[in-house]
Amino acid sequence: MTSPHSESEVQVVDFAPFLNGSGKKSVAAAILASFKTTGFVYLTNHGFPDDKLQDMFSWSKKFFSLPRETKMLAPHPESGTHHRGYSPPGLEKVAQHLYDTTELIENRAKAQDVKESFESGREEDEVMPNIWLPDGILPGFKEASLDFFWNSFELQKTILEALAVGFDLPEDYFVKFHTKPDNQLRLLWYPSVPLKALEKNEITRIDGHSDAGSITILFQDDVGGLEVEDPNSPGSFTPVPPIPGSIVVNAGDFLMRWSNDTIRSTVHRVRAPPSAAAADGMVPERYSIPYFCCPDFATVVEAIPGTWSAERPKRYEPISAAEYVMKRLAANY
Numbered sequence: 597m598t599s600p601h602s603e604s605e606v607q608v609v610d611f612a613p614f615l616n617g618s619g620k621k622s623v624a625a626a627i628l629a630s631f632k633t634t635g636f637v638y639l640t641n642h643g644f645p646d647d648k649l650q651d652m653f654s655w656s657k658k659f660f661s662l663p664r665e666t667k668m669l670a671p672h673p674e675s676g677t678h679h680r681g682y683s684p685p686g687l688e689k690v691a692q693h694l695y696d697t698t699e700l701i702e703n704r705a706k707a708q709d710v711k712e713s714f715e716s717g718r719e720e721d722e723v724m725p726n727i728w729l730p731d732g733i734l735p736g737f738k739e740a741s742l743d744f745f746w747n748s749f750e751l752q753k754t755i756l757e758a759l760a761v762g763f764d765l766p767e768d769y770f771v772k773f774h775t776k777p778d779n780q781l782r783l784l785w786y787p788s789v790p791l792k793a794l795e796k797n798e799i800t801r802i803d804g805h806s807d808a809g810s811i812t813i814l815f816q817d818d819v820g821g822l823e824v825e826d827p828n829s830p831g832s833f834t835p836v837p838p839i840p841g842s843i844v845v846n847a848g849d850f851l852m853r854w855s856n857d858t859i860r861s862t863v864h865r866v867r868a869p870p871s872a873a874a875a876d877g878m879v880p881e882r883y884s885i886p887y888f889c890c891p892d893f894a895t896v897v898e899a900i901p902g903t904w905s906a907e908r909p910k911r912y913e914p915i916s917a918a919e920y921v922m923k924r925l926a927a928n929y
């Protein structure tokens with residue numbers, strides 16, 4: 597079920613026995629164990645249609661290769677709570693983790709964030725309406741994005757079912773809180789940049805941060821660069837290289853709180869990929885597609901059964917997803 601990695605490494609779990617029912621409990625246990633030690637897990641044989649995945653990456657390439665002024669026809673609003681549309685380089689500032697060393701804080705102040713993003717959600721979302729390019733520009737992009745959104749939602753359901761089984765809870769325990777869904781699909785493009793500038797932290801791809809929601813599903817190309825902080829050694833990061841055919845899933849802050857801190861929401865970042873130094877000194881461009889899963893905003897959650905006891909009391913008051921997630925998102929812009 598799991599690869600023979602050491603315990604502090606992100607585990608690779610074959611999801612097929614969960615999907616076909618031949619080994620639900622062991623798969624669920626392996627996923628939960630990796631979430632508890634690293635906050636991350638790789639899933640292979642996850643069932644997401646590969647043609648749809650390749651298709652979405654090519655739409656993403658087409659979108660980001662449009663001229664800047666065209667992309668700006670679907671602008672991300674300045675408001676910190678409306679996460680839809682196109683963000684040019686430098687708009688998002690990840691504001692959660694400041695390291696307590698003068699050097700890093702100084703570097704951070706002058707570092708320029710060079711990624712671009714496009715965000716969308718379900719079409720009928722009234723709180724955060726989608727922001728598309730005007731009709732006639734890149735026809736098919738909107739339909740492909742929405743289709744990908746709903747395929748990701750199906751994948752999210754099975755992962756949440758596995759988590760519930762891992763906790764010995766009814767399989768629909770988490771799914772019941774994720775019905776709407778108030779999720780976010782983000783297309784990310786990290787352009788090719790000089791390796792030296794990345795290494796000196798003059799520019800960044802994405803700084804250290806944790807995710808806000810319940811889980812994040814990450815689809816990525818084969819370039820790499822994702823790094824995850826060792827929960828037992830703050831400030832020390834380990835590469836989580838792409839594994840062909842796999843997806844990466846990580847827990848967010850809301851799930852950590854919901855699980856009474858038994859699951860970790862781990863700090864991660866994107867840097868130069870290992871052995872990135874091409875002959876011309878440029879780091880190759882990277883495309884990734886994170887799908888951020890949030891509980892229904894109206895849901896008020898308390899600690900998951902089994903994560904608290906007389907010896908390990910509940911650490912948090914009940915909180916609504918809306919209150920928690922919006923606070924976190926607003927801090928990033």
Ligand code: NI
Pocket residue numbers: 805806807864
């Ligand atoms: Ni993240």
